[in-house]
Amino acid sequence: MKRLMNPAVLIASVYVFALAAFLGYQVISRVPPLLHTPLMSATNAISGISLIGSLVLAGKAHYPLGAHILGFVAVTTATINVVGGFGITDRMLKMFGKRKTEPAAKGVAK
Amino acid sequence: MTLQTYFMEATYLVASILFVLSLKGMSHPETARRGMFMAEAGMFAAIVGTLVGTEIVSWVWIIAGLTIGSIIGAWMAIWVPMTAMPQRTALSHAFGAFAAAMVGIGEFIVRGSELGAITRGALGFEVMLGALTTTGSLIACGKLQGIIHGKPIQFRGQNIINLLVALSMVGCFVYFWMHPEAAAVFYTMLGLAFVFGIMLVIPIGSADMPVVMSLLNSYAGLASAATGFVLGNNVLIIAGTLDGFSGFILSVLMCKAMNRSITNVLFGGFGSVVAEATSNVGGVMREISLDDAAMQLAFANRVVFVPGYGLATAQAQHAVRELAELLEARGVSVKYAIHPVAGRMPGHMNVLLAEANVPYSSLYEMEQINPEFPSTDVAVVIGANDVVNPDARDNPKSLIAGMPILEVDRAKSVIVLKRGQGRGFSGLENPLFFKPRTTMLYGDAKSTLSHLAQAVQHV
Numbered sequence: 040m041k042r043l044m045n046p047a048v049l050i051a052s053v054y055v056f057a058l059a060a061f062l063g064y065q066v067i068s069r070v071p072p073l074l075h076t077p078l079m080s081a082t083n084a085i086s087g088i089s090l091i092g093s094l095v096l097a098g099k100a101h102y103p104l105g106a107h108i109l110g111f112v113a114v115t116t117a118t119i120n121v122v123g124g125f126g127i128t129d130r131m132l133k134m135f136g137k138r139k140t141e142p143a144a145k146g147v148a149k
Numbered sequence: 150m151t152l153q154t155y156f157m158e159a160t161y162l163v164a165s166i167l168f169v170l171s172l173k174g175m176s177h178p179e180t181a182r183r184g185m186f187m188a189e190a191g192m193f194a195a196i197v198g199t200l201v202g203t204e205i206v207s208w209v210w211i212i213a214g215l216t217i218g219s220i221i222g223a224w225m226a227i228w229v230p231m232t233a234m235p236q237r238t239a240l241s242h243a244f245g246a247f248a249a250a251m252v253g254i255g256e257f258i259v260r261g262s263e264l265g266a267i268t269r270g271a272l273g274f275e276v277m278l279g280a281l282t283t284t285g286s287l288i289a290c291g292k293l294q295g296i297i298h299g300k301p302i303q304f305r306g307q308n309i310i311n312l313l314v315a316l317s318m319v320g321c322f323v324y325f326w327m328h329p330e331a332a333a334v335f336y337t338m339l340g341l342a343f344v345f346g347i348m349l350v351i352p353i354g355s356a357d358m359p360v361v362m363s364l365l366n367s368y369a370g371l372a373s374a375a376t377g378f379v380l381g382n383n384v385l386i387i388a389g390t391l392d393g394f395s396g397f398i399l400s401v402l403m404c405k406a407m408n409r410s411i412t413n414v415l416f417g418g419f420g421s422v423v424a425e426a427t428s429n430v431g432g433v434m435r436e437i438s439l440d441d442a443a444m445q446l447a448f449a450n451r452v453v454f455v456p457g458y459g460l461a462t463a464q465a466q467h468a469v470r471e472l473a474e475l476l477e478a479r480g481v482s483v484k485y486a487i488h489p490v491a492g493r494m495p496g497h498m499n500v501l502l503a504e505a506n507v508p509y510s511s512l513y514e515m516e517q518i519n520p521e522f523p524s525t526d527v528a529v530v531i532g533a534n535d536v537v538n539p540d541a542r543d544n545p546k547s548l549i550a551g552m553p554i555l556e557v558d559r560a561k562s563v564i565v566l567k568r569g570q571g572r573g574f575s576g577l578e579n580p581l582f583f584k585p586r587t588t589m590l591y592g593d594a595k596s597t598l599s600h601l602a603q604a605v606q607h608v
Binding site: 045046048049052055056059060062063064066067068069070071072073074075076077078079080081082083084085086087088089090091092093094095096097098099100102103105106107108109110111112113114115116117118119120121122123124125126127128129130131132133134135136 | 164168169171172173175176177178179181182185188189192195196198199200203204205206207208210211213214215217218219221222223225226227229231234237238241242244245247248249251252254255256258259265267362363366369370373374376377378380381382383384385386387388389390391392393394395396398399402487489492494495496497499500503504509512514
């Protein structure tokens with residue numbers, strides 16, 4: 040993780056960014072409005088991946104105490120997002136999974 | 150590179166792929182849950198990979214953070230009611246952005262002036278975006294929760310002051326970029342960003358929250374992506390970008406649904422405008438009795454419910470589902486028409502109805518349901534106003550002209566459930582209420598609906 044940003048790494052990173060943006064656009068524009076709230080809480084949980092940056096800050100060798108404490112705060116808030124975000128997304132999606140069985144003939148549209 | 154580092158990088162790659170697949174799963178309710186399991190697995194892998202691949206010495210802070218975070222997170226996941234979903238989401242934007250800002254400050258403390266020019270740029274961006282999203286989201290959360298008044302807070306010269314704050318923040322950023330040793334400037338930038346976040350959100354009214362939420366979502370994601378640039382970490386860039394773009398797409402959709410530009414939402418202070426441009430529709434609103442309304446519904450072939458945020462505030466989701474089931478049992482076809490901005494965040498109304506056991510196959514989007522209104526016998530508008538205001542379509546002078554609406558006025562008859570005779574959030578008169586085929590049913594939505602249900606049973 041100690042990679043410094045030289046121009047070659049930057050260019051690679053910009054590639055990753057641009058491709059992720061493109062892919063994100065393709066994938067996310069297919070999400071129906073029905074699921075926009077779960078989508079928002081899911082992407083939120085996913086971007087809680089900044090947790091891994093926080094972990095390093097909180098625990099890496101030779102870092103000053105100040106950095107460890109900032110890291111601790113960041114680990115806490117990011118973990119809240121990851122655990123809370125995935126938990127609540129799942130709770131919502133479970134509600135959408137429920138199907139009523141009896142009037143199956145009605146409401147054919149997706 | 151050591152073996153551990155390779156392992157770590159491998160888990161990051163796996164996580165990135167799983168994240169994209171999980172969002173792909175979101176394209177249908179049937180596959181969405183499985184998708185989320187993939188994302189969770191990816192997250193777990195990345196965390197394990199990091200712990201294995203980094204030279205960790207002090208586990209205390211890590212374990213403490215993970216434990217406290219998990220407890221609070223789990224508590225939120227279990228106990229937060231669906232009506233409070235917008236607040237919770239705003240709060241989590243704040244947390245995510247705050248984590249990004251903290252990591253940025255930490256990097257600054259640790260590496261300080263040895264940062265290269267490119268990293269410094271990304272770092273400044275990360276800290277700025279992270280800080281302003283933190284306070285902005287907290288304000289949004291406070292407004293949604295009702296701790297802070299939902300009305301826009303505005304004063305003279307607000308836009309100029311905002312502009313000054315923004316400019317000085319950017320000024321500090323540029324100075325810091327050129328002089329990396331200037332710690333004071335760095336922290337001033339941080340402080341200004343916190344202030345700017347507050348300034349940005351206080352002038353915005355509660356009803357514009359769907360747009361604000363999406364925008365803050367986008368900022369939080371981009372802050373994470375910037376963290377990825379700072380740390381040279383691809384999975385952070387990918388996850389942050391996915392989040393950022395998702396928020397961006399949602400902002401655009403929400404703006405379209407209100408026919409407004411993002412600038413207008415941010416700097417317009419819409420809810421405060423006391424409308425003068427009201428088309429003065431004469432005529433009277435006709436009231437209907439409960440029994441007559443029940444009769445109308447019971448003998449209809451097609452009924453469409455149009456829920457607005459008023460339904461959610463009255464907690465009437467279950468009551469409307471019960472009424473719908475009684476009608477369906479009589480052979481009436483029942484559908485729900487959902488306007489994109491019916492709730493306080495994108496898709497909010499769908500979640501509320503799903504929680505009340507309304508099957509998602511009866512929830513219809515605006516484009517799907519609008520062509521069906523002419524063949525609808527009764528459209529029941531519950532606590533919605535502006536999203537069914539025909540002025541948006543017919544009167545080019547109206548404040549909401551051009552906003553796409555649910556065209557309930559094309560239905561054969563309309564019953565409007567309303568708390569009182571007041572106007573909607575925009576303060577606009579709604580000509581729908583004066584149309585000859587419209588009748589009004591006043592009262593609290595929840596009790597009105599359950600009384601309607603009882604009356605339908607006795608028809």
